[in-house]
Amino acid sequence: MNNKKNLSERDICTKFITPALVAAGWDLHSQIREEVSFTKGRIIVRGKLHTRGEQKRADYILYYKANMPLAVIEAKVNSLSLGAGMQQALNYAETLGVPFVFSSNGDGFLMHDRTGLSDKTEQALALDAFPSPAELWQRYCQWKGLETDAARHTVEMPYYDDGSGRTPRYYQANAINRTVEAVAKAQPRILLVMATGTGKTYTAFQIIWRLWKSGAKKRILFLADRNILVDQTKNNDFKPFAAAMTKISKRQVDKSYEIYLSLYQAVTGSEEEQNIYKQFSPDFFDLIVIDECHRGSAPEDSAWREILAYFSSATHIGLTATPKETKDVSSIVYFGEPVYTYSLKQGIEDGFLAPYKVVRIDIDKDLQGWRPSKGQTDKNGQLIEDRVYNQIDMDRTLVLEKRTELVAKKITEFLTATDPYAKTIVFCDDIDHAERMRQALVNLNPERVKERRKYVMRITGDELEGTAELDNFINPEERYPVIATTSKLMTTGVDAQTCKLVVLDQHIKSMTEFKQIIGRGTRINEDYDKYWFTIMDFKKATELFADKDFDGEPVMIYEPKDDASPVPPDDNPGAENDHPESELTGNTGDTTAGEGGDEPRGRVKYVLGDVSVYVIAERVQYYGPEGKLITESLKDYTRSTVRKDYASLDEFLRRWTKAERKAAILQELEQHGLLLEPLADEVGKDFDAFDLICHVAFDQPPLTRRERAEQVKKRNYFAKYGEQARQVLETLLEKYADTGIENIEDIKILTLDPFKNMGTASELVSAFGGKPAYMAALQELEAHLYA
Structure with missing residues (x-):
């Protein structure tokens, strides 16, 4: 076929690849799936906005039965080589766990066998030599050891x-x-x-x-x-x-x-x-x-x-x-190595889990410490032991009431600035702390509490009314309670799909517990605009994100004692106790012991109401593409994002000039993490996307959209067009000055005001001599705008 090299990738699939599969015995309806998007695209957050990155999409996935994927095929245009799609297909195959990988340009297939059972890992096949479902299934079963x-x-x-x-x-x-x-x-x-x-x-x-x-x-x-x-x-x-x-x-x-x-x-x-x-x-x-x-x-x-x-x-x-691996307890010793692991990092990368940003707030007495004066007593007349109290002591040994009020104030300020009805869980050190935090939040939100007294609730295992509200808290359709103060009860098993704020005012020593707490916010609920969540950290708990064990594979470090048989996790009496109290254990906690924690009853706690506290540092960190928290300004992030795609200003300008639609470049940059709207908020709303990028990424002086439009008017190049066409171009220029380049590139703009008062869209296009001429005039206008 002489014109084969001019066919699109979709035509190659329709005319060559699909017929070859059907001829090999693959059922078109039950075994062949085309253009399968199997990830959602990572959610990228900056400021209050988010966008989604690119989805992973396979041209073909082949199934033996509906539940058994066997092969991935990546198609390319005929002008490329037979194996041009192989590396991309291998990436998909590793993710999907399939053993047989194919690349095709319509002339045949390049097959890669990941089972290790074949003499040749890769070999070329003719179009009519594609393996049958029975053949690949037989090889799959041999690979998996399914012999009976x-x-x-x-x-x-x-x-x-x-x-x-x-x-x-x-x-x-x-x-x-x-x-x-x-x-x-x-x-x-x-x-x-x-x-x-x-x-x-x-x-x-x-x-x-x-x-x-x-x-x-x-x-x-x-x-x-x-x-x-x-x-x-x-x-x-x-x-x-x-x-x-x-x-x-x-x-x-x-x-x-x-x-x-x-x-x-x-x-x-x-x-x-x-x-x-x-x-x-x-x-x-x-x-x-x-x-x-x-x-x-x-x-x-x-x-x-x-x-x-x-x-x-x-x-x-x-x-x-969160498989537990300590010297005393091991999930792996009992169960063996995981047959499959799907991590938080992978879930966020795929776009199935919500990413997070961290607001880290440091309080002076936590970091600098506080020491009582000689003979000082607390509110209850207890003599305070003379030593330096710091973050480890706060709310466990030492209660500073003004500190609780400050934490509640920062939570309230955040919710007021974002969404006062965003579901919020505040993790406290024990039941007493959770109750004091509830009171402080009630006092700071009198209007919300007047609307509904259940705006703030303490949900801990010792108190039936609060526990009864747990179902309402996790129900997306129920507005109240909005804020739940808790200790251990809500660390796990709480499917809070719409939780947008997780507050850490708790000492977290266990990586297992930290992962469980973070998991309260990782669900996405698009119907309720929940795509990401914020972690507000007052006790440096988020430093655990930097721990190599945070999102890695579990590594067994269990050390069996003499005559010890493998112990299922957490059944060992000396194991770290990080489970929540259960409704049926009879353990209701008390106001002195940590709720489900390991503090002895009757722990001494000093309470002071007159010690001033203040914030000494506050910073925002974002979940980065490599799964690490990054602390950088929006401008720095934009510069690094753009420069990953365009190493120099010249390279960007060449691409911008050649692009038929500038919106395509902006969409591509958005998928890589660039968010223009918050950038415009920071740099200036009157600048075009082009100027924002050139200014922030390449240090070029920006022009406003109005300045660019005025420069085009001075050139008076519209004079060569007829009256109606000239009027259309002048209006497009005004639209650009008001709203930017993306809007004027869509031909549908001709159906809107004020264009529809000039004539129908087809009449306006005819004024240029037809659609190709109209598009050429639009591109000339863009060329003058960015000259």
């Missing part, structure tokens, strides 16, 4: 389909498939690590559904340690199990069900008769799924270990966002 018919039957079982079109996201599919494959190969212990907000429960449901429907697992137990987690699971993601499912309670054990959900605390106790799980035979369950498996129940309890040891013949699947 039973194992293949289990893996081939489709997802649950509710008819809504909802399918697992790519990383959920990876997690489900890896887990189902591990079960099919009789792996007894399986660990799945997925960041908070990535849909662990939905993923668990699909795993259980496929194993249950395939007959690989017949009776399944789902264990959690929070009542709200069990109820949310039963009523939401697990709802399709319907009549086959039950929740175990202390009053009822019915062995006629197939799917059981339970709290650890509901089936165990200190007395033998409370160990309800023993009413089941040890081989009753053949699958146990442990939610939040980095935690146990109460610290002295060995319920976690007892239950799993009793049902030791079952397959155990552990789910967690």
Whole structure:
């Protein structure tokens, strides 16, 4: 075909690649998916605005069954080589976890085999030599070690389909498939690590559904340690199990069900008769799924270990966002290396999780310390021990009431400046601190509290009215409560989709707890304009972001003691206690002990109302493209962003001049993180995007849009056009001066005021001699604007 080199990439797909796939036996409707966007595009935040980066989009993904992706194909135009798309396709294949990778320009295929089972990693194939579905599936099963018919039957079982079109996201599919494959190969212990907000429960449901429907697992137990987690699971993601499912309670054990959900605390106790799980035979369950498996129940309890040891013949699947690895406790020793990990960093990079900006506020007494005068007593008449008190002591040993008021004031100022009804969680050191913070926030927001007294609520495990508001807080449709002060109760298991502000006024020693707290804000809810969130840090907790363990792979450092068997995490009595109090443990906390914390009861606490405090430093940091917090001005960020794409002013000018649509360049820069609107707020709203970029990135003196428009008028080049065409160009120039280049490039502008008063859009275009001539006139106008 002589004109093959002139065909577009889409034409190459339609005329050559798709027919070759169909000829090889691939079903067009169930096995071939074209132009698949499998990420959302990273959300980039600057100031109060955000944009999305580029999505990853594969030209083709090929499936054996609806749930089993086998191959990626990247298409290129025929003027490029056969393998021109291979590196891009390999990048997609690594993300999607598929073994067979193809690049094509319509002349044939270059195949890359990632299984390591082929004699040649890469080889060229003719158009009519594309492998069949059965051939690739056979090689896939060989690669995965799925050697028996039973194992293949289990893996081939489709997802649950509710008819809504909802399918697992790519990383959920990876997690489900890896887990189902591990079960099919009789792996007894399986660990799945997925960041908070990535849909662990939905993923668990699909795993259980496929194993249950395939007959690989017949009776399944789902264990959690929070009542709200069990109820949310039963009523939401697990709802399709319907009549086959039950929740175990202390009053009822019915062995006629197939799917059981339970709290650890509901089936165990200190007395033998409370160990309800023993009413089941040890081989009753053949699958146990442990939610939040980095935690146990109460610290002295060995319920976690007892239950799993009793049902030791079952397959155990552990789910967690934060696998625990210390010298005393290990998720990996018990479960093995994770079969799949999807990190917070990857979730943000893909655009499925909300990025964050950090407002770090340092208070003078925290950093510089405070020492009592000789013989000084507190408000309660207690003699204050003579020493220097600093940040570690604040709200634990020493309460400065003015400090609490200052923190509440900064929170209030932030919400007033952004959104007074943005859902906010304030993490405090203990219940007493959470109550004092509630009072301070109430006093600083009298009008909001007058509107609804539940504007601010303390939600801690010791107080029923506050705990009863937890469901309202996490419900996006409920406006109140807006601000929740808490200690440990809301660190985990709280699906607060619309939480936009997380305040850290708590000492956080555990990386596990820090990750869980950050996870309260990482969910995205586009319906409620929740794309990112802010962390306001008063106690230097966000320094943990710089820790190499923050978002890396878990590394096992467990040191077994003599005669010690592997201990499931958090069942070791000396393990760090970072779990929240549970509704059913009977631990309601007190005002002196840290809520769910490790402070002894009766801890001495000095309270002072007359010590002044003030802010000595405040800075804003953004989540950067490499997953690190960056502290830099908007101008510095713009300069570095533009210069990644354009090394010099000349390079930028050449591209700008040649571009048919300047908006395309601006859109490209936006996808790489440039936000023009906040930049215009800082530099000047009267400047064109071109001038903002040249001025900030390349130190050029800027001209306003009006100045550029006046220069064009002085040249009087419009005189060569007829009256109507000249009038159109003059109006376009005025529009440019008012609103910028992007608006005048869209031909639809001719249908709006004041153009529609001059004639129809087709009449106005005809005044130039047709659309090509109109577009040429527009480009000439742009050339004069940027001369």
